[in-house]
Amino acid sequence: MSVLLSIQGMSHYFGGLKAVSNFNFDVPEGVIYGLIGPNGSGKTTAFNLITGIYRPTEGRVFFQDREITGHKPFRIVHQGIARTFQNLRIFGNMTVLDNVRVARHFRVRSGLVSSLLRLPSFVREEREVRDEAMRLLDIMHLGGRAEEQAKNLPYGELRRLEIVRALATKPKLILLDEPAAGMNPKEVADLMELIKRVRDDFKVTVFLIEHHMKVVMGICERIKVIDFGETIAEGIPAEVGRDPKVLEAYLGRRGA
Amino acid sequence: MGNLRSSRLVTVVAFALSAWRSRRGNLPLPRLLTVAVLLYAVIQLLSRTGILNGYFMIIINRSLVFVILAVSLNLINGIAGQFSLGHMGFAAVGAYVSGSITTLIFMYTSEQVASIGGNIVFVIAIIVGGLAAAVVGFLIGFPSLRLKGDYLAIVTLGFGEIIRTILNNISVVGGPRGLLGIPKFSNFTNIFVFTFLTIVALRNLVQSSYGRALLSIRENEMAAELAGVNTTRGKVMGFAIGAFFAGVAGGLLAHLLQIAHPTQYGFYASALVLIMVYAGGMGSLTGSIIAAFFLTFLTEALRVGIDQLRDRVGIPVGTEWTMVIYALLLILVMLFRTDGLMGMREAKLLVIDERKK
């Protein structure tokens, strides 16, 4: 298995606060990789650094052996990294279908002028995009919602829609920021199935953040545990689950 | 001559009517075009028969120009979610550039040449004016990359005033007197055609991949970027396209009134266009079209009404009061119809049916 994403010595400060401290890790191609840690431990910040929302204060990020440190977010998406957000970021006043089609825009070959004139080549491409988006929505059981305003969807479906939108960019790596947040046990179970399918059917490497240990243990093949921006354990779920530092730092804090 | 023209008009109406009826038949004239042709023919007919007098036609022409201004501002403010307060600045660029071109050319050409090639020169001048405005829009688009909301509003407001001040001080284009003696090329027909083409182009844009990308910037800029949209390019592009059509509108207005004057393009006019966009509904082309017509007619009615109040009744009021009434109108709209007349909806006529072949 080759390394898809490699992070080397990545740190990030917000003023005096060290949110991420010397992260080093490799995400191998084809795995479901989990990053866990208590609230405020720097997980989301790590995703923001990888996707170019912030430039890391120190360290470098490589994707498929090419450096992407400090690239603009949309360029990083074009290279094959997509993500979802911990706090949903849906285009509420657009239809479900349009939410997905936006993610396909950067692959459109027709120019602006041919869209203004609606030339036949453009209309044909628009139809392709529409069909592709519909197919994705159908696979994720959102096809029936296609024409609805996204803001009218229930929470669980919005979370799924964000995953569909990310998949529509045809990523090689998808970053999921607490995908199970706010879900009931049934929805969590469905989500775990869905994440496995994303990896198996779409051949997408999955890198997810979760602070529910149970979810992570269920589907992740490799886990990294952080606290206060520092890595405290890394490995396969069985090992990490037994690690005394993890039990103390993570489970101990939660009990308190 | 008059009879010949009227009979030609009747033919157009008959043709349009038959096209309307046989939409599913063998005459595949699109609905929007059919409606436009009918509307054009009816107004033209009413004008020819004298039911709509010249005064009325001037207001209709002015309304059409404001339709172009409103839908193009809607692209920037409503669709791309930026906040531009200086839309008339772009119109001024179009007016002065196209006005200078035609004025110069016809100063040195004989009448015969003018009558043959005049309309071609006119159309080219209008488009060059639009392109000049687009270049300015492109440059103004850059501050929008770093500024949001109120700050951007202030910058664009400043831009509009700067344009006005510059024009006020360039003597080759008339300075404070304005650019005078612009040939009268605009008429109901060509203004109508330009307006129709603007609406179609913007409808096509908004309901395309590019339009959806612009909308996504308004909805959530970070999510748009993370969906692969180059939001920087999108915003600058939105400004440039909006400015292009504003420039076209300015050119049409200059060749209608035969004058381009700095005061026509000041903050009041920009605010009027802004009110049209808000009252019609941010993001709705239909709303902007309706509001542009309604408010242009209202402006005229208020002007006449205020004159009457002053001259006949003796109440000392001036036309400044129109602005007060607009402000009240806008407040009423915002109170009782938060999203404007149409919200984000479009009339069916302006919705592209994607399932149709």
Ligand SMILES: Nc1ncnc2c1ncn2[C@@H]1O[C@H](COP(=O)(O)OP(=O)(O)O)[C@@H](O)[C@H]1O
């Ligand atoms: N934009 C920001 N500005 C300042 N501090 C921030 C910002 N984003 C996150 N932080 C801080 O960085 C730390 C890590 O936050 P975050 O990455 O969101 O944690 P997690 O996702 O693990 O809950 C927290 O203390 C948080 O308050």
Ligand SMILES: [Mg+2]
């Ligand atoms: Mg977080």
